Amino acid sequence: MKLLPIITYLTIPLASAYWSSNLNYLSPSSHHPSLGISINRVAKRSNSGTSYDPAVLKFTHGVASGDPTATSVILWTRLSPITDAADNNGGSIGLEPLYWHGPKLTSTAPICAEWKVAKDSGMRNVVSRGKAYTSSDIDFTVKVEAKGLQPFTRYYYQFNICNSDVKSPLGRTKTAPEENDRVSRVRFAVYSCAFFTFGYFNAYGQSVRKDSVDYVLHLGDYIYEYGNSARGPQIGRKFKPDHEIFTLYEYRERYATYRTDEDLLLSHQNYPWISTWDDHEVADNTWRDGYSKLNNTENSFIIDDPVSFDQRKTNAVRAYFEWMPLRQVDMDDNLRIWRSTSFGKLVDLTVLDTRQYDRSITDVNYIHDYISSIANEVSRSQMGPRQEAWFFNQLSDSHKRGATWRLVGSQTMFSYTNLSSPFSDIEGGFFSDLALDTWQGYIASRNRTLHHLYSNNIGNNIFLAGDIHSNWVSDLVWLNSTNPNPDPATHPDYDPKTGKGSIGVEFVGTAVTSQGSVGWNGTLERGQKLADWSIKTNPSVQWVERYYRGYFELDFSHEVLKATYFGMKDISTRNSEEVELARFEVFNGENKVHRPVAGGKVAAGAIKPQL
Numbered sequence: 001m002k003l004l005p006i007i008t009y010l011t012i013p014l015a016s017a018y019w020s021s022n023l024n025y026l027s028p029s030s031h032h033p034s035l036g037i038s039i040n041r042v043a044k045r046s047n048s049g050t051s052y053d054p055a056v057l058k059f060t061h062g063v064a065s066g067d068p069t070a071t072s073v074i075l076w077t078r079l080s081p082i083t084d085a086a087d088n089n090g091g092s093i094g095l096e097p098l099y100w101h102g103p104k105l106t107s108t109a110p111i112c113a114e115w116k117v118a119k120d121s122g123m124r125n126v127v128s129r130g131k132a133y134t135s136s137d138i139d140f141t142v143k144v145e146a147k148g149l150q151p152f153t154r155y156y157y158q159f160n161i162c163n164s165d166v167k168s169p170l171g172r173t174k175t176a177p178e179e180n181d182r183v184s185r186v187r188f189a190v191y192s193c194a195f196f197t198f199g200y201f202n203a204y205g206q207s208v209r210k211d212s213v214d215y216v217l218h219l220g221d222y223i224y225e226y227g228n229s230a231r232g233p234q235i236g237r238k239f240k241p242d243h244e245i246f247t248l249y250e251y252r253e254r255y256a257t258y259r260t261d262e263d264l265l266l267s268h269q270n271y272p273w274i275s276t277w278d279d280h281e282v283a284d285n286t287w288r289d290g291y292s293k294l295n296n297t298e299n300s301f302i303i304d305d306p307v308s309f310d311q312r313k314t315n316a317v318r319a320y321f322e323w324m325p326l327r328q329v330d331m332d333d334n335l336r337i338w339r340s341t342s343f344g345k346l347v348d349l350t351v352l353d354t355r356q357y358d359r360s361i362t363d364v365n366y367i368h369d370y371i372s373s374i375a376n377e378v379s380r381s382q383m384g385p386r387q388e389a390w391f392f393n394q395l396s397d398s399h400k401r402g403a404t405w406r407l408v409g410s411q412t413m414f415s416y417t418n419l420s421s422p423f424s425d426i427e428g429g430f431f432s433d434l435a436l437d438t439w440q441g442y443i444a445s446r447n448r449t450l451h452h453l454y455s456n457n458i459g460n461n462i463f464l465a466g467d468i469h470s471n472w473v474s475d476l477v478w479l480n481s482t483n484p485n486p487d488p489a490t491h492p493d494y495d496p497k498t499g500k501g502s503i504g505v506e507f508v509g510t511a512v513t514s515q516g517s518v519g520w521n522g523t524l525e526r527g528q529k530l531a532d533w534s535i536k537t538n539p540s541v542q543w544v545e546r547y548y549r550g551y552f553e554l555d556f557s558h559e560v561l562k563a564t565y566f567g568m569k570d571i572s573t574r575n576s577e578e579v580e581l582a583r584f585e586v587f588n589g590e591n592k593v594h595r596p597v598a599g600g601k602v603a604a605g606a607i608k609p610q611l
């Protein structure tokens, strides 16, 4: 018995190397280690807390991988005695929880997981392995970095409970090409806006079933913060919790609900993801200091919100980092998600945060006229000065090093867009006129971006966005007015017919399931009528489609980028029925949607009248 303290003493330091290998325990700031979960305190519970019989432990929500580099990738799983989220709402980022609510969680002993990465799906040729602990403090999530890998190589990975053969599902992943490799082909599937109770995430499963890409890019609205919708019960889907989410526990529960969708699980299991958030990972129409319900007020609390906006944002960010397979980008800035990755000399990807990080007041629905009156103010910023300076440097550096394509993942649409139409019976209701919640409400930010590209002769720019639940493909241009008229005669610097004056292409994708322009009972014909109008009223837009839910794929080579859009036939059940909507090409050096647009033929939506 007297040996016990000595054993304890020996056990903790030996174990500690494995503690820091779970990235979710770490402080978001390397200069402030105390902001992390107190590993020592968790480790002590090894000896005093309940230890779990491996029989009660489960890999509750599959596996995931993400943020690949040429030599490493992030691996994720959740190993827990409960499927439910861990409730330690006393903790904000970095603070050891002050109190505990949930059942069985008062003294969670840490749980040990082992992981392996192999070249073969039989897991025989193991090239990297490790061990990590998890506990209720981090909602039983496990997030590790597998290092020492070969570039642009497919790997398989699996977790197991330490000293047990209880295993997670087998995951598949892929590293990025080495920075200077003239790799000939890289492919991405691009997604945004998945409202769980509006439909099944069939779109996520499609790129897996076809095995058609190397990586998944997610532009945000991965979750929604709302309560249940009327549509949910009609299709057998229900949010947990069933009301709007505010606390850390609630955000965790929401991620846990999402990760029950089989097609979402399939995508995470088979592809490394590179993700960024949009507004709904926190709340509707967030900007730096608020969201829609706060209107443009100094309030941080409002009557029926149980926590302040700051605390809510902190909770949302923490749950996102716990559940998503992404790296902590900046060790002194836990809100930073904007980052870049190279895919050889072929593609330099820059992922932005045009929502949460540092953007000025947005159109929160009640103040459209006010935002409209200030949209052209020079002081307004979409990204904040720090991110913007970094972004412009990324574009210049990429150009200087001779990467063929610059791929920019924005949340919101960059191009000028007037979403409205005279058909009041068709509109889903939430998109009208100029979308001031996009770059259209931050004209100075857009001008500076375009100025940087034009004045430095940086070409081959491919911008991506989601957010507006419909499909838009545009020449990337600086329209010579804040209220452009489509008549090219008044726009000598851009010719919509030939694409002259354009400096790249923007691809905006529809939602995985979120409601679109024509509403749930809208028909293809109504979507078509709307598209026919929108193509006339938006000078740089070359194709618009406003009916389908879906996704798109990008296939890069040094000669040409091919983009293919897909629409899902029916999201009210789980199925794999899709329609190929349109195909586009962008040739190296052309800096515009190749004419004739979509080969002159699309399955739905409208293209600009061809020459």
Ligand SMILES: *[C@@H]1O[C@H](CO)[C@@H](O)[C@H](O)[C@H]1NC(C)=O
Pocket: 295, 296, 366, 367
């Ligand atoms: C939002 O604020 C504007 C003024 O800034 C006011 O006119 C409007 O009534 C407010 N709406 C709500 C719902 O609070």
Ligand SMILES: *[C@@H]1O[C@H](CO)[C@@H](O)[C@H](O)[C@H]1NC(C)=O
Pocket: 418, 419, 420, 421, 422, 433, 434, 483, 537
């Ligand atoms: C947007 O288009 C509608 C017609 O669809 C038009 O009435 C409105 O004036 C346009 N808005 C702007 C700012 O051009």
Ligand SMILES: *[C@@H]1O[C@H](CO)[C@@H](O)[C@H](O)[C@H]1NC(C)=O
Pocket: 376, 377, 378, 443, 444, 447, 479, 480, 481, 482
């Ligand atoms: C942005 O550029 C347009 C077109 O040149 C111009 O009309 C507008 O005033 C500019 N706005 C700002 C804030 O730079």
Ligand SMILES: *[C@@H]1O[C@H](CO)[C@@H](O)[C@H](O)[C@H]1NC(C)=O
Pocket: 478, 480, 492, 493
């Ligand atoms: C706008 O068009 C005018 C007239 O063609 C031209 O002089 C001016 O340089 C253009 N401005 C921008 C920002 O492209």
Ligand SMILES: *[C@@H]1O[C@H](CO)[C@@H](O)[C@H](O)[C@H]1NC(C)=O
Pocket: 519, 520, 521
């Ligand atoms: C759409 O159709 C469903 C099923 O027929 C119906 O329950 C619902 O009320 C309709 N919604 C609208 C907005 O018309």
